[in-house]
Amino acid sequence: MLLQSILRPRSLRPAAFRLVRFNTSVPLIRIKDASFYKQHPDVNGASNPPMFSQLNFTLPPAQSPDIHHWAIIGDTNRADLLEIFRGQHISDPPEARSYPYLLTDEISAKAPQHRSVSNAIQFVGFNGQDSGSVAGTRGAYLSARYESLREETDWTLRQYLRGQTSLNPVEGEENGIVEDEDFLNQVVTQLNLEALLDMPMQNLSNGQMRRARIAKALSKKPQLLIIDEPFIGLDPATVKSISALLHRFAQRGSLRLILAFRPQDQVPDWITHMMILGNGHNVLLQGPANDVRQSLASWAPLLHPRKLKASPVTSPMIEKGWESIHAGILDRVLLRDLLGLKASPKTQLRMRAMDGEPLIEMAGVRVQYGDKVVLGDWTSEVNGQQKEGLHWRVRRGQHWAILGANGSGKTTLLSMITSDHPQTYAQPIKLFGRPRLPEPGVPGISIFELQSRIGHSSPEIHSLFPRNLTIRGALESAFADTFLAKPKLNVQIDNTINSFLLFWRPELDSNYDPSSKPNVSTTHFPVPHRTYAMDSILPIDSHVNYADKITFGRLSIAQQRIVLFLRALIAKPDIVILDEALSGLSRSERDLCLAFLQVGESAVSSKSPRIGDDKHAAFKGLTNDQALIVISHVPDEIPDSVRFFMRLPSDPGPGAEALDFRLASLASVDATLRSRAGWEMAWLPPSEFEKKAGRARRRTKRMGSQKPTVDHEIQDPLEFGWWTI
């Protein structure tokens, strides 16, 4: 989403072809007409194609007076480019990539360890398998995070930051190796990490872990810090503060920064230069941010080729856009993402389901470690009285969003529902109308029953999901007791899995080519009396056997997230929990997931026409019997069918009003959390929230000659004092 700011008119020239002049002649990174290979260019021919052929890129050091704050924008191939910047992959010719500034006398005198590229350039990436694990922490399933036993290797944040993570430290390094204590303290303060210093790393929330990793990288005072997807999974206030903080560090002139984003992400205003990657390993545009934005804006008409052909107006930049489309480097899905245009997924607003069977009931949940209460440290209104702890009810058919700043307890709350948290058993929680432990006359609910009735996708599941399962195996595991146990399958389940695999083939099978027909003889098939597309009469196996060959580990991060999203839905569980399940997806993939959630296989993708037959679709969207719980820091990832939300309290720090606990519903059909107005309203501090939101009011209805009774539809809002926005 790059076209946020007003564009100033300038001549349209592809920035990649422009000469760049710097005041300093000693760049930090110089890449000149280089191609890059994963293996030596002489081996493996076709399976070792060049990446970023004839790449040119120059980055002046932080000490140079030229201000260069770079953003790299691209899909999965941006990871390869970031590795190239860090000295990985083979450069052809070898001397075409160099780091001249690291060889200067200035570096030898000030920071000799920075003569090595791996010391001078630090990288922080958050997405995917390595995202949560730091030096062996957070390695086990979520439940391990909550175990009271601590291993010797459960390093605290302080130990992690000081590098004290060796069981047998070398003499003299018992307290870690810190180059500059004052600087480390400053970084800790600025990233608001002081209060967490003595906490084991595996107990940190996602947002806290991200801040910790940025702090660790900054504390090494690198010449260049590269951060991939710096803001993914952070609450809006933390995004603002980390963005401002990174800007301050970069402005000081001691650190260069390269931030990498997905095409649909919002890029901070202070970014001065951009490189936009196209499909394959190709650079589409590169140069000063305003020029790139302007070139991109001129490509908007390419989304409407018919209108464009009728118009006599053309320009070299539009020509370049056409060429890129014809060469396959640019496609309309990518262009839409870059231009920040929303596709319009079919939205179906779910009727307010107020009288469904209760699936989750919490009556005063309070989770604490020692003196620290991490969930339920508030009072709220229950039947007109103030009660302590979390009181909440989720019924069949209801779609909820859980909102809260990083560290406010969202993951802890979910672990109460999934029973990953040992304290679940001691809490006043009922699931499916039953307590966790048996009570006189009421049987408890077993963990296996619970797992079979809850579909769940989360960053924790992503980081622990077995990489060697095939795509089909991954979906089948939704019907098993554990990831690797034998699934309980039957013909109907097999058909459902095939149906999902068929629908999602364009996204999951990288070799999928809608124009090529599978190499299967059709001569022995009965001749249909009408003409059908050839694809639809081929056996389904020929369309879905890709899923038996591709393993989860070979998929891109976005594809892995799609598979886990489908895995959460496929067994038609009573409760679907999507915890940051769509983060890391491109805008079009995310919109397709949202549409799929609501209308199933009749959702439409701009990527390719679907082969599926809607009438016989195995999945037609969530049913009125299912409940949905969504957690996301990004409004665009919250389906419009979400009609209720819970906001957990958080304290943004000195000078800002703390957010309090609220339960609320979205009153009008037009109000959604995806809309800017709805999102901002949901995050208002109490003084403003109470002015703008309404209270659930008592409605009565007459039943024959009997006295008026309270409408059952209003029971929960009145009982729990809901608000409406």
Ligand SMILES: Nc1ncnc2c1ncn2[C@@H]1O[C@H](COP(=O)(O)OP(=O)(O)OP(=O)(O)O)[C@@H](O)[C@H]1O
């Ligand atoms: N075992 C533990 N001991 C002490 N504190 C803990 C422990 N486990 C988690 N916490 C703290 O509980 C709080 C809630 O964490 P949780 O992961 O639920 O937050 P979250 O809302 O999911 O955050 P995010 O949006 O960053 O993922 C955090 O402050 C975390 O540091």
